[in-house]
Structures are given as C-alpha cells and as structure tokens.
Amino acid sequence: xxxxxxxxxxxxxQSTGFRTKGNPMNDxxxxxISDLSVxxxxxxxxxxxxxxxxxxxxxxVLGLAGESGCGKTTLAYAVQRLLKPPAVITSGITIxxxxxxxxxxxxxNADQMRAFRWDKASMVFQGAxxxxxxxxxxxxxxxxxxxxxxxxxxxxxxxxxxxxxxxxVGVGADRIRSFPHELSGGMxxxxxxxxxxxxxxxxxxxxxxxxxxxxxxxxEILTQITELRHKFGxxxxxxxxxxxxxxxxxDRIAIMRHGRIIETDTARNIYFHPQQDYTKRLLxxxxxxxxxxxxxxxxxxxxxxxxxxxxxxxxxxRTA
Ligand SMILES: Nc1ncnc2c1ncn2[C@@H]1O[C@H](COP(=O)(O)OP(=O)(O)OP(=O)(O)O)[C@@H](O)[C@H]1O
Numbered sequence: 001x002x003x004x005x006x007x008x009x010x011x012x013x014q015s016t017g018f019r020t021k022g023n024p025m026n027d028x029x030x031x032x033i034s035d036l037s038v039x040x041x042x043x044x045x046x047x048x049x050x051x052x053x054x055x056x057x058x059x060x061v062l063g064l065a066g067e068s069g070c071g072k073t074t075l076a077y078a079v080q081r082l083l084k085p086p087a088v089i090t091s092g093i094t095i096x097x098x099x100x101x102x103x104x105x106x107x108x109n110a111d112q113m114r115a116f117r118w119d120k121a122s123m124v125f126q127g128a129x130x131x132x133x134x135x136x137x138x139x140x141x142x143x144x145x146x147x148x149x150x151x152x153x154x155x156x157x158x159x160x161x162x163x164x165x166x167x168x169v170g171v172g173a174d175r176i177r178s179f180p181h182e183l184s185g186g187m188x189x190x191x192x193x194x195x196x197x198x199x200x201x202x203x204x205x206x207x208x209x210x211x212x213x214x215x216x217x218x219x220e221i222l223t224q225i226t227e228l229r230h231k232f233g234x235x236x237x238x239x240x241x242x243x244x245x246x247x248x249x250x251d252r253i254a255i256m257r258h259g260r261i262i263e264t265d266t267a268r269n270i271y272f273h274p275q276q277d278y279t280k281r282l283l284x285x286x287x288x289x290x291x292x293x294x295x296x297x298x299x300x301x302x303x304x305x306x307x308x309x310x311x312x313x314x315x316x317x318r319t320a
Contacts, residue, residue: 029097030202030235031056031079036092038071038078041085048074050259051091056203061226061236063246063267065282066256072239073125075256076205079237080123081105081113096120098202119149121203122196126211129188132180138191139176142166145198165194170224186217193225200232207239222249244286247271255279 031054038049048071056062064072077083079094089106096103098120108116117123133141142162146153153161163173169190171183180188189210196204206225210218226249229236240246246253247267254264255276263276274280 028057029055030058030060031237032095032097033075033079034093034095036075036078036094037090038074038083039088039090041088048087048259049078052256052259052261054254054261054264056235056237057251058202058235059229059233060251061229061238061249063250063253064237064239064256065241065243065246065253067241067282070256071259072241072256073207074259076123076207076237076239079105080117080121080205081108082123096203115149118145118196118201119199120201121205122199122201123205123207124189124192124196124209125206126208128192128209129180129185129212132188132191134180137177137179138166138171138183142176142191142195142198145195149199161198165198166191168197168228169194170220186213186221189213190221193221197228197232197234201234203235203237204229205237205239208241209238211240211242218245225249243282255282 033052033054036049036052037047040046040048050071052075054062064075066072074083074087077087078089083089092106094105096105096116103116103120105113105116132138139159139162142165143158146158146161150158159176163176166173166176171187171190171194175183175187180191183191189212193209204225209225210221213221222245225236228234238246238250243253247270250267252264253267253270254261255270255278256262257278263270263274263279265273265275270279271283274283
C-alpha cells in the first residue's frame with residue numbers, strides 16, 4: 001500500500017472514532033498487519049522488524065518461527081502496543097477486523113488501548129506465570145479481570161466464570177482459593193491462559209508460552225489451547241523458535257529472519273515444500289521432527305553462517 005493510500009485509510013478509520021464498518025471482502029481476516037517496522041533507537045540503531053505484512057484469519061493458529069533475535073517478540077509487542085523506548089514504530093498499520101467494526105490499533109489512545117487488551121486481544125508470554133501476585137489467591141486475581149473490564153457483572157456470575165475458566169484450562173475449580181506458590185509452574189501458566197481467555201478475546205498472542213515447562217506439560221497445554229480455539233473461535237499468533245512444535249499446532253507458519261517475514265505458508269507446505277533455503281535449514285536443524293525436541297540445542301544450529309543476503313532470502317521468496 002502506498003503512503004497516500006495508507007493515509008487515506010487512516011483518515012477513514014479515524015472519522016468514525018476508532019471503529020469503521022468491517023470490510024465485507026475481508027470477512028475471513030481478523031488481523032491485518034501492513035508494512036510494520038520497528039526500530040530500537042540505540043547506537044547503532046537496530047531494525048528489529050522490517051516492513052512486515054501479515055494477515056491472520058479467523059479461528060486460525062499462525063505460527064511465527066525464527067531464530068533468537070529475528071524480531072518475533074518485537075513484532076508481537078508492536079501489535080499489542082506494548083513496546084517501550086528505545087523501541088519506535090517507524091512504519092505500518094495494524095487493524096483488527098472486529099465483528100462490530102475495524103479497530104485501527106495504532107490510533108487507540110491509552111484508555112482505548114487498556115480496554116482493547118484482554119478484551120479483544122490478550123497475550124501470554126513465557127514468564128507470564130511470574131506475573132501472578134504472590135499474596136493474592138488465583139480466584140481473586142481472575143476475578144479482577146472481570147471487575148476491571150466488566151464492571152456490571154455481579155459477584156456470583158464472576159465466581160461462576162472463574163470456576164469455569166479454571167476447569168477449562170485444567171487447573172480445576174477446586175483450586176480457586178490456591179495461592180500461586182501452591183501451584184506448579186504448569187498450573188500457574190494455565191491460570192495465566194485462563195486470564196487471557198476470560199473476556200473471550202478474538203485474538204491471543206502467545207510468545208513461547210510453555211517454553212519453561214516440562215515437555216509433556218507443554219504438549220498438554222498446547223493441545224488444550226488448540227481445542228479451545230475451536231470452542232471459543234479465537235485466533236492465535238503463536239511464537240516460538242521451535243519449528244517442529246509449530247508444525248504440529250499451526251495452520252500456517254510465517255518464517256522470520258532479520259526482522260522480515262521471508263516465507264509464509266500452510267504448516268504442511270512449510271514442512272513438505274519449503275521454498276527458502278533458510279526455512280530448509282531451519283527444518284533440518286532439528287535432529288528429528290518426530291523425536292525428542294529437547295535434543296535440539298538452541299543456538300547451535302549456525303543457521304546464519306551462510307551466504308544468503310542480509311535481507312534473508314532470494315528474489316522469489318513468498319511473503320504474506
Ligand atoms: N531494548 C532493546 N534495545 C536494543 N535492541 C533490542 C532491544 N530489545 C530487542 N532488541 C534487538 O532487537 C532484535 C529483535 O529482538 P527480539 O527480542 O524481538 O527477537 P526474538 O526473535 O523475539 O528473539 P528471542 O527468540 O530470543 O526472544 C534483536 O537484535 C535484539 O537484540
């Protein structure tokens with residue numbers, strides 16, 4: 001999209017507050033990221049995300065894969081507007097095509113952004129479980145999400161919702177009075193997933209949500225998340241460097257390198273017909289796609305010791 005085109009679109013979106021009527025041609029698309037760039041304004045500057053365009057479909061799990069430092073987390077934080085200085089969004093727009101109108105995320109003010117997070121788009125990251133308040137039981141912390149975002153809800157309904165959520169994520173309603181230190185890491189992370197699900201957002205961004213956990217617990221939680229998205233109908237952007245894991249749980253996968261998306265395709269095509277040499281190397285750097293993932297020693301693949309150009313791909317690369 002040209003600068004002029006973008007400016008025109010922005011104007012239209014702003015003219016009706018932060019929503020416009022959804023584009024009927026775009027009904028299947030929940031999130032559009034167009035030409036998004038993020039720079040860390042340090043010396044020398046780091047171009048962490050470079051002109052990324054991506055579409056996320058309704059009900060889809062989109063995996064975002066790439067080596068450490070390629071920009072995955074920066075991209076996720078930019079979508080949620082969680083970046084702090086020295087990070088600067090230097091270009092691009094992100095639109096959530098909500099059922100009752102488009103939300104131009106870039107233009108939300110602080111209050112609108114607070115309402116948007118959790119309600120429309122929630123995020124679970126690797127260390128999320130450590131964000132639980134140690135001196136408050138998990139029921140109270142879950143209830144806080146409702147009292148903050150749904151002030152009209154009565155106590156009995158909130159309690160019922162909290163119990164249901166704890167059951168759904170496999171913690172069990174009987175743990176509602178437990179304090180975080182009484183729960184395992186996996187259980188605490190499930191509580192965070194329950195919080196992220198609480199307001200039934202249309203988008204969940206998960207950034208290495210289970211990486212710190214035991215492989216079996218990881219698998220159990222991930223299976224649950226993919227089942228839940230069918231039940232609740234939300235879309236997921238799932239971030240990890242663990243490509244075999246993404247192949248199992250994603251509908252489509254975007255491969256990121258040096259801040260750019262170099263290839264996007266169905267999980268099946270990424271596995272059977274990868275187009276980019278980098279994707280092929282990323283796939284082959286895992287000792288066995290059916291074996292024990294823990295054998296893979298992250299960071300030793302040496303994927304970047306190659307002759308590819310700095311933009312990470314050949315001319316015929318497929319981008320989203
Ligand atoms: N606060 C910061 N200041 C300067 N540079 C930063 C900052 N945060 C991240 N970067 C740089 O931005 C680039 C992208 O980092 P980012 O954390 O988004 O990558 P990532 O793919 O999520 O990595 P990982 O898988 O290790 O989390 C890296 O080169 C990183 O060093």
